[in-house]
Amino acid sequence: MWDPMPDNDFRPAGASSFAPGTLGENPDRSRDPVRARVTETYLGDGTPVLMAEPLGVPATRDVVLSASLRGFTGMYTELCLRLAQRHRWRIAAPEQFPGLQHLDEQARTRQVAQFADDAKLDALEAAASLLTSGPVALIGFCLGGMYALKASGRPRFDRIVSFYGMVRLPEHWRAPGQAEPLTCLTRTERVLAIAGERDPLIPAEDLAQLRASGVRTLTFPQAGHAFAHDPSLSSYRTADATTAWQAAVAQLSIETKED
Known part of the structure; x- marks a missing residue:
């Protein structure tokens, strides 16, 4: 049973504002955003999962969101809600640090070396199963x-978008349970x-190797890290974020039934 949180007008304390169009939707389209709700459930191991879904209309896409190091901030909760409203996506977003949500950013960075790829990718697939037994985007x-790059080897995900995902492991994350993202790429x-x-986390030589592997890349000359998903950050760039989300939406687009 999902624990309901307020719908439509829900806005967590400290959440950021996503201006019209900045999540890749056409701000002038005649079809208005729909009502949506955010709820919370748990995987079998107790991992919290944010669920977002449009209300009163069929979902156009099932999407798993894999969070940044910051995890479930107010902004991230709102991001799930706005994507459900503006694109009619049904979303599942598992917590990256289950049981460790109290850790600050520095402690979370140290904790990543303790992660194991199989467990993390299994959690993404388990979140996908909360949505559907069919194809899911990531x-x-x-x-x-x-x-997300490492999950390219999992056929459960039919379309994948990686926003500034590290192509090579930072030195302090290298550990037996962590494979290099480049070596995980398939399909x-x-x-x-x-x-x-x-x-600085994705140098030019890493991007070149990513392209050489066959991954389609979209880069922004003036952008740094985390420029597209959190308007409260100084690194956020509105125009680049809009273009990036337009490309992400196109990447996830498949034939869907219109209302």
């Missing part, structure tokens, strides 16, 4: 974008990687 941000035609060319 979008990841930063740490979650790295796992690269399903994958879109979005990055800023001033991102």
